[in-house]
Amino acid sequence: MPRRVFRDRREAGRVLAELLSAYQGRTDVVVLGLARGGLPVAWEVAAGLGAPLDAFIVRKLGAPEHEEFAVGALASGGRVVVNDDVLRALRVTPQQLRDVAEREGRELIRREAAYRGGKPPIDVTGKVVILVDDGLATGASMFAAVQALRDADPAEIVVAVPTAPESTCRQFTGMVDDVVCATMPTPFNAVGEWYWDFRQVSDEEVRDILATPTADLRALGAPARASAADIIDRAAVDAPDGLPPTEALDEIIGDARIVLIGESSHGTHEFYEVRAAITRWLIEEKGFCGVAAEADWPDAYRVNRFVRGQGDDTTPDEALSGFERFPAWMWRNVVVRDFVEWLHARNARCRASGETQAGFYGLDLYSLHRSMHEVIAYLDKVDPLAAARARDRYACFDHTSADDGQAYGFAAAFGAGLSCERQAIEQLVEMQKNAIEYARRDGLLAEDEAFYARQNAQTVRNAEMYYRAMFGGRVTSWNLRDQHMAQTLSALLSHFDREYGHQRARIVVWAHNSHVGDARATEVGGDGQLTLGQLVRERYGDDCRLIGFTTYSGTVTAAGEWGGIAERKTVRRALNGSVEELFHETGRSAFLVSPMIRRAAAEPLDVVRLGRAIGVIYLPETERQSHYYHVRPSEQFDALIHIDKTRALEPLEANSVWVAGETPETYPTGL
Secondary structure (H helix, E strand, O other), X not given: OOOOOEOXXXXXXXXXXXXXXXXXXXXXXXXXXXXXXXXXXXXXXHHHHOOOEXXXXXXXXXXOOEEEEEEEEEEOOOEEEEOHHHHHHHOOOHHHHHHHHHHHHHHHHHHHHHHHOOOOOOOOOOOEEEEEOOOOOOOHHHHHHHHHHHOOOOOEEEEEEEEOOHHHHHHHHOOOOEEEEXXXXXXXXXXXXXXXXXXXXXXXXXXXXXXXXXXXHXXXXXXXXXXXXXXXXXXXXXXXXXXXXXXXXXXXXXXXXXXXXOOOOOOEHHHHHHHHHHHHXXXXXXXXXXXXXEEEHHHHHHHHHHHOOOOOOOOHHHHHHHOOOOOHHHOOEHHHHHHHHHHHHHHHHHHHHOOOOOEEEXXXXXXXXXXXXXXXXXXXXXXXXXXHXXXXXXXXXXHOOOOOHHHHHHHHHOOOOOOOHHXXXXXXXXXXXXXXXXXXXXXXXXXXXXXXXXXXXXXXXXXXXXXXXXOOOHHHHHHHHHHHHHHHHHHHHHHHHHHHOOOOOOEEEEXXXXXXXXXXXXHHXXXXXXXXXXXXXXXXXXXXXXXXXXXXXXXXXXEOOOOOOOEEEEEOOOOOOEHHHHHHOOOOOEEEEOOOOOHHHHHHHOOOEEEEOOOOEOXXXXXXXXXXXEEOHHHHOOEEEEEEEEOEOOEOOOOHHHHHOOOOOOOOOOO
């Protein structure tokens, strides 16, 4: 799969300019682009900062007979930097190195003359110099540029690139005053992998770029352009407290069959509250059949029984008590409790009037052992002999501790225990084979229970794969999880079509932005990562809508480590160059924005920016590395709802740490 983030070098430069906004408008800043590939990037940076631009020429010194393998570099001013270890390893003689350096030196002089047309280079003495390239691999060329620049006595040196390995960026942090790497993917193979268009830059293009002014374009008569924030402000639809008007929602959703509504954290009150309000409207006014949530199948189905007036639970709190696995607050919170109570009451009215009820279902696959228990419990009631066979097959998993899927996966992946893949598949096949017979016995209720049991068997099969894959690669296990969610969603739609006797069942999905958004519009898509939103779009096309949430600051319920207690943490203000910062700059407290409503929104949303993702763990001390990735909002979502300041989601069991909260960043001033 191709690994792409930026359309071309120009777009990469605009992303860098956003990240370098602290240098904007300063008269002591000079931007130097490493020729030739760094010049289109550098022009956008210089234009964004209102700074002068010049070329800085660096020539790679290739190994004899292996010219693509750099042994060093030659920079403007004649500075030569070599890698002694590589020279020794390749046994490059001093004469061979001199021959390469002389040849590249002649080319360097030719290019300087061709690019500048006889003009002298910009004087950088006492200036803040921002060195820009289109990316770094080994960093040899940039290292040579930095070493050569030191002789010119600049005040500061800043290295800025759109993409580079983290290890290379880290090498420069102790060498220069600032390093800005827009994205640091892992693994990193080549700079060109992160561009859709990475054509070679010609000498003529370099001359044209250097001839195009960058500093204070308006003073030269160029028309003023509206800022991205101004465009968003004009295109936005007011959403008091985050809830857009139904007219706007109707225009976006239309006749879509699936509406996926995200959240940029698993612990923000407003995201849950607004999502629940939109869902109530979709169920009441648009005929949606229920909710499919990023929750374990057995726990969610217990809620489903309650809202349909079945099972033993008598209150929403009891119905939600099955959510015991970390993070319990994700579903055991006051907003979900209130929604479940509403759905229970609404369905009671529907049963009395003969109208269609709406359900609550889970899409996730962490419930390996609980799903096995549910399969056996179901078969005990309908087919005791089949239950005995299921017990025998699932006994394979008994060598790990109860309900510990990770322990099973570790043992199976590294040969420390049995693999139960065959047994999980055999049980699923038998359940599917007998499904029609089981479902026919007692009408719709029996069919629903048979479907529930069959999905448990499917969950066991997919969870078994997932837990083994956890120890093989992050992308593989992530993809198995989202593929399972997509498979479960499709099974639910088919089940609804049969149950309600029509072919247009409609469902709402609740999940994190990182699942709801289309991975193809994010840098993780370049790693080969899939998302539920992407898979649903690929299968259902215009029959689905993806809606995301963002926030700029506030508080959030999250843990400090996996399995930790719920804490009420302060959310740091969004980073420069992020979608959240762009939305904050509009000055609006809450709004919806979508090109489907106002086409003008497409332009500012069609730019690669940082996007924040807080899951069940929040690590503000490593904010950039832990919680941001590059996204193209216009392709990631159909619409975004921004709530500038949000508060932490309230767990049903709020511990003393959560109640105490966290000292805000502005303490003690409170400003």
